[in-house]
Amino acid sequence: MQTGQDAKYQLEAKELVIGYPQRTICGPLNLQLSRGHGVGIIGANGSGKSTLIRTVLGHLAPVQGEIEFLGLPVNEDSMTFRQEVAVQVTDGTFFEELTVAEHLEIVARGHSLPSWEQKVQAELDFFELQEVAGLLPGELSSGQRRKVLLAATLIRPAQLVLLDEPEQRLDLRIRQKLYCRLATLRQSGTTLLVVTHDPQLLRNSLEHAMLLDEDQGEMISAESGAQWLER
Numbered sequence: 001m002q003t004g005q006d007a008k009y010q011l012e013a014k015e016l017v018i019g020y021p022q023r024t025i026c027g028p029l030n031l032q033l034s035r036g037h038g039v040g041i042i043g044a045n046g047s048g049k050s051t052l053i054r055t056v057l058g059h060l061a062p063v064q065g066e067i068e069f070l071g072l073p074v075n076e077d078s079m080t081f082r083q084e085v086a087v088q089v090t091d092g093t094f095f096e097e098l099t100v101a102e103h104l105e106i107v108a109r110g111h112s113l114p115s116w117e118q119k120v121q122a123e124l125d126f127f128e129l130q131e132v133a134g135l136l137p138g139e140l141s142s143g144q145r146r147k148v149l150l151a152a153t154l155i156r157p158a159q160l161v162l163l164d165e166p167e168q169r170l171d172l173r174i175r176q177k178l179y180c181r182l183a184t185l186r187q188s189g190t191t192l193l194v195v196t197h198d199p200q201l202l203r204n205s206l207e208h209a210m211l212l213d214e215d216q217g218e219m220i221s222a223e224s225g226a227q228w229l230e231r
């Protein structure tokens with residue numbers, strides 16, 4: 001078995017069945033993501049998309065099968081996993097006493113980013129958050145809060161980025177900017193796994209979609225996934 005940076009796949013699910021102790025939700029799923037690969041997770045409400053993300057993060061144990069990051073079982077406590085996997089979950093948490101800029105600063109400094117001040121400014125510019133950089137989370141709109149969560153995820157130089165419905169609450173222009181950025185991230189070798197209900201995200205930023213349907217997971221092209229979302 002290859003492990004570490006020379007592993008064949010960054011993320012691999014083998015005959016993975018996901019669910020909760022009393023309830024199986026979906027599977028078996030097979031998923032192989034190599035460097036720069038971008039896969040959307042799509043399916044109806046309740047089909048198991050967030051459950052899959054929780055399993056990939058190691059928050060939920062597989063009901064059956066395996067899920068590996070760089071050739072080893074996923075383990076959120078491992079140093080490599082913490083350094084190399086960046087996550088934006090739907091209901092991310094905030095420090096209510098820290099400003100928008102301070103949130104980005106603690107992530108940037110926590111990951112020892114060189115020139116962190118410029119990187120924080122670049123995220124504030126990209127997400128058009130300069131005017132609210134000095135505000136606390138409780139003083140933000142829901143869309144602004146969503147942009148802070150995304151900025152805090154994308155400021156990190158991770159190998160694998162997991163996003164759970166990043167399009168939620170974003171206006172169309174920011175969504176389009178974000179989708180271009182995700183496509184560019186992939187070109188530079190970052191791997192993406194993105195739960196989405198937006199066909200444009202699939203078309204613009206990703207290569208394939210994992211469709212969770214009738215308790216099965218099927219890998220299809222991004223265009224087929226977009227058409228499924230538009231059906």
Ligand SMILES: Nc1ncnc2c1ncn2[C@@H]1O[C@H](COP(=O)(O)OP(=O)(O)OP(=O)(O)O)[C@@H](O)[C@H]1O
Pocket residue numbers: 020023025043044045046047048049050051052
């Ligand atoms: N803690 C839990 N215990 C048991 N079942 C749960 C738990 N959390 C979620 N579920 C069930 O798991 C199924 C999948 O939920 P999940 O949140 O993964 O769906 P989803 O595809 O992300 O949905 P949506 O598109 O609405 O966000 C649902 O039927 C839900 O009721």
